[in-house]
Amino acid sequence: MKRPGDPDLAEYMACADxxxxxxxxAARKITRLYDGHMQKSGIRITQFTILSQLMLRGEMPIGKLAGLLGMERTTLTRNLTPLEARKWISIKAGDDPRARMIAITAQGRGAVRRGFPFWSEAQAHVARLLGADGEAALKILASRSLG
Known part of the structure; x- marks a missing residue:
């Protein structure tokens, strides 16, 4: 029942878009697609992304990795726990004892190598779905500061 002073629901139709x-x-659909491809490798896309970035960029503080991945630090910390349990990463104190340093281990490099062919399949699948224009738009959006 509409109360006096409540705006007409039609005003909120813009929220549908x-x-x-x-x-x-879109992000959830893409993540499910990648996870579907990567299931046989035993590594989830979120784990693969963290590990591959560490493999490419080397050891770094948690805060820097969170920024690179566009994640909240607390979310990244939760995602690191299973990686550390599987011995895919090591976490140690940095020069500043408050900063924790994250590095990929030999086992983590092996996980990336096992997952890479499945990631490549998923990457090609998403590229076909998006098309060249969609790919370009996604990369532009990801690279822009929206603040």
């Missing part, structure tokens, strides 16, 4: 909602739905 919310960019934030659409981007989150």
């Amino acid at each position: 919310c960019f934030c909602l659409a981007s989150r739905q």
Whole structure:
């Protein structure tokens, strides 16, 4: 029942085309697609992404890795726990004892090598779905500061 002073629901119809909602739905669909391809490798896409970035860039503080991945530090910390349990990463104190340093281990490099062919399949699949224009738009959006 509409209360006096409540706006007409029609005013909120623009919310149906919310960019934030659409981007989150797309991200979840893409993540499921990658995870489906990577299932046989025993590594999830979120884990592969963290490990591959460490492999490419070397040891770094958690805060720097979180920024690189566009993740909240607390979210990244939760994602690091299973990687450390599987001995795919090592976590140690940095020069500043408050900073924790993350590095990929030999086992983590092996996980990336095992996952890479499956990641490549998923990457090609998503590229076909997006097309050249969609790929370009996604990369532009990811690289821009929206603040």
